[in-house]
Amino acid sequence: xxxxxxxxxxxxxxxxxxxxxxxxxxxxxxxxxxxxxxxxxxxxxxxxxxxxxxxxxxxxxxxxxxxxxxxxxxxxxxxxxxxxxxxxxxxxxxxxxxxxxxxxxxxxxxxxxxxxxxxxxxxxxxxxxxxxxxxxxxxxxxxxxxxxxxxxxxxxxxxxxxxxxxxxxxxxxxxxxxxxxxxxxxxxxxxxxxxxxxxxxxxxxxxxxxxxxxxxxxxxxxxxxxxxxxxxxxxxxxxxxxxxxxxxxxxxxxxxxxxxxxxxxxxxxxxxxxxxxxxxxxxxxxxxxxxxxxxxxxxxxxxxxxxxxxxxxxxxxxxxxxxxxxxxxxxxxxxxxxxxxxxxxxxxxxxxxxxxxxxxxxxxxxxxxxxxxxxxxxxxxxxxxxxxxxxxxxxxxxxxxxxxxxxxxxxxxxxxxxxxxxxxxxxxxxxxxxxx
Amino acid sequence: xxxxxxxxxxxxxxxxxxxxxxxxxxxxxxxxxxxxxxxxxxxxxxxxxxxxxxxxxxxxxxxxxxxxxxxxxxxxxxxxxxxxxxxxxxxxxxxxxxxxxxxxxxxxxxxxxxxxxxxxxxxxxxxxxxxxxxxxxxxxxxxxx
Numbered sequence: 001x002x003x004x005x006x007x008x009x010x011x012x013x014x015x016x017x018x019x020x021x022x023x024x025x026x027x028x029x030x031x032x033x034x035x036x037x038x039x040x041x042x043x044x045x046x047x048x049x050x051x052x053x054x055x056x057x058x059x060x061x062x063x064x065x066x067x068x069x070x071x072x073x074x075x076x077x078x079x080x081x082x083x084x085x086x087x088x089x090x091x092x093x094x095x096x097x098x099x100x101x102x103x104x105x106x107x108x109x110x111x112x113x114x115x116x117x118x119x120x121x122x123x124x125x126x127x128x129x130x131x132x133x134x135x136x137x138x139x140x141x142x143x144x145x146x147x148x149x150x151x152x153x154x155x156x157x158x159x160x161x162x163x164x165x166x167x168x169x170x171x172x173x174x175x176x177x178x179x180x181x182x183x184x185x186x187x188x189x190x191x192x193x194x195x196x197x198x199x200x201x202x203x204x205x206x207x208x209x210x211x212x213x214x215x216x217x218x219x220x221x222x223x224x225x226x227x228x229x230x231x232x233x234x235x236x237x238x239x240x241x242x243x244x245x246x247x248x249x250x251x252x253x254x255x256x257x258x259x260x261x262x263x264x265x266x267x268x269x270x271x272x273x274x275x276x277x278x279x280x281x282x283x284x285x286x287x288x289x290x291x292x293x294x295x296x297x298x299x300x301x302x303x304x305x306x307x308x309x310x311x312x313x314x315x316x317x318x319x320x321x322x323x324x325x326x327x328x329x330x331x332x333x334x335x336x337x338x339x340x341x342x343x344x345x346x347x348x349x350x351x352x353x354x355x356x357x358x359x360x361x362x363x364x365x366x367x368x369x370x371x372x373x374x375x376x377x378x379x380x381x382x383x384x385x386x387x388x389x390x391x392x393x394x395x396x397x398x399x400x401x402x403x404x405x406x407x408x409x410x411x412x413x414x415x416x417x418x419x420x421x422x423x424x425x426x427x428x429x430x431x432x433x434x435x436x
Numbered sequence: 437x438x439x440x441x442x443x444x445x446x447x448x449x450x451x452x453x454x455x456x457x458x459x460x461x462x463x464x465x466x467x468x469x470x471x472x473x474x475x476x477x478x479x480x481x482x483x484x485x486x487x488x489x490x491x492x493x494x495x496x497x498x499x500x501x502x503x504x505x506x507x508x509x510x511x512x513x514x515x516x517x518x519x520x521x522x523x524x525x526x527x528x529x530x531x532x533x534x535x536x537x538x539x540x541x542x543x544x545x546x547x548x549x550x551x552x553x554x555x556x557x558x559x560x561x562x563x564x565x566x567x568x569x570x571x572x573x574x575x576x577x578x579x580x581x
Contacts, residue, residue: 379500383444383500383501387534412475413444413476415500418446
């Protein structure tokens with residue numbers, strides 16, 4: 001198999017050299033973090049007041065964990081460690097409880113991130129001969145712009161089409177002889193189901209590869225997509241807090257994702273105790289970003305569950321590989337690639353006086369796409385017997401939900417007391433999606 | 437004015453029975469009913485002999501239900517053109533009909549038309565309907581058929 005590298009020295013570095021680089025960068029990270037009041041306080045409580053407190057990789061464990069709530073509580077600029085004039089890019093997640101999580105990047109941070117994505121793309125065998133059609137959403141979401149910049153850096157021909165409009169996507173694939181896609185697996189399945197409508201067969205396309213991301217999927221979906229289109233599909237991993245894509249990517253061997261350990265320190269912990277787990281054991285992924293100075297973030301608990309493959313990869317890269325994401329430690333749902341917490345839905349429902357306090361979230365598949373149904377009970381005292389008002393109520397809830405979670409739900413009205421009340425902790429989420 | 441009982445009802449097997457069970461337990465008589473369907477739910481609309489009692493009984497069982505004023509119209513004689521005359525009267529007053537259904541009176545085999553309109557108590561509506569040869573039944577007249 002042909003192996004190409006973006007930066008062979010770094011990608012094939014000895015483990016000891018990787019660790020030495022990690023320690024050096026971790027010391028810089030500590031110094032950078034100490035420029036913010038939040039980290040200064042948090043680190044001093046852990047007995048760390050300067051980079052000199054970090055002498056080896058073992059000292060990483062002296063640093064406290066950080067969680068998503070820390071980002072929210074420090075919104076918008078509490079974790080900013082540089083002057084805003086140095087910031088060239090802002091990205092943000094959708095606000096889970098009204099407060100979004102935001103990240104900042106300097107020009108140097110952008111370069112670092114873009115190089116990691118370029119490295120990821122080259123690891124899949126892409127080069128400047130390729131035509132890259134980016135079907136991910138652009139904007140504040142890191143996935144769209146992240147891959148866009150990385151693909152340009154590689155020198156691919158980039159088509160920034162963004163998400164949706166299947167007919168146009170297919171036409172562009174034909175017109176420009178697209179060879180590589182960046183897409184969610186469910187949307188790629190959806191496109192396949194529509195090809196016939198556009199008098200197109202997979203053979204009429206020029207596709208060779210697809211980068212799949214933004215939502216979890218099984219090995220079977222990956223194989224199915226590869227077969228349907230006759231392509232190689234590559235899994236990727238990233239999260240906006242860690243810049244987005246470019247944290248880990250599959251190489252041409254497609255045996256799980258290399259985590260770029262010169263840029264990220266990967267730990268797997270027991271989510272209950274916080275203890276580090278050995279390679280091969282499933283636990284919560286904890287990441288430290290070593291190459292972002294605008295907004296330092298270390299030992300970040302991702303809430304994703306996975307395990308590490310320590311064995312060397314036939315591609316020659318020494319960076320350890322991460323399994324696909326096997327689940328979450330919290331109740332976050334991923335609906336058509338969008339992260340949604342049940343609490344977001346609850347907040348909207350509770351604020352509508354015409355409905356009661358009980359609600360259910362139901363997830364199913366409509367074709368290959370996810371369908372979100374939110375079931376609410378009408379509040380007897382507010383009932384007027386007027387169908388128009390019930391229609392308007394449904395519309396109001398639908399629109400409020402769409403504004404909050406950015407996806408269009410199907411809202412159902414139910415009789416007071418009709419939805420199952422569970423004893424103890426209410427089970428409000430029913431996920432009947434077949435695992436893709 | 438005649439009262440119609442409007443009940444919010446989920447659209448699935450057994451929900452109508454849960455309503456009729458309550459009416460039976462309270463020995464209530466149904467003159468007429470209709471259902472307006474809207475996907476996962478619908479509105480059941482009933483004319484019963486004791487509407488207040490029915491509403492209380494259903495509300496006690498947790499149903500969302502209300503009493504609404506409706507027009508209960510009856511004609512002297514069953515003959516062609518009655519509906520046309522009635523719609524002429526309604527048009528004169530610019531009244532929009534939201535829902536309508538009917539039944540035959542057990543007493544004198546007279547047809548009775550029930551209509552849900554936006555403002556049933558509009559001034560002059562009753563007179564206009566009467567001027568076209570119809571009678572608007574009061575609640576009492578309707579319940580005591």
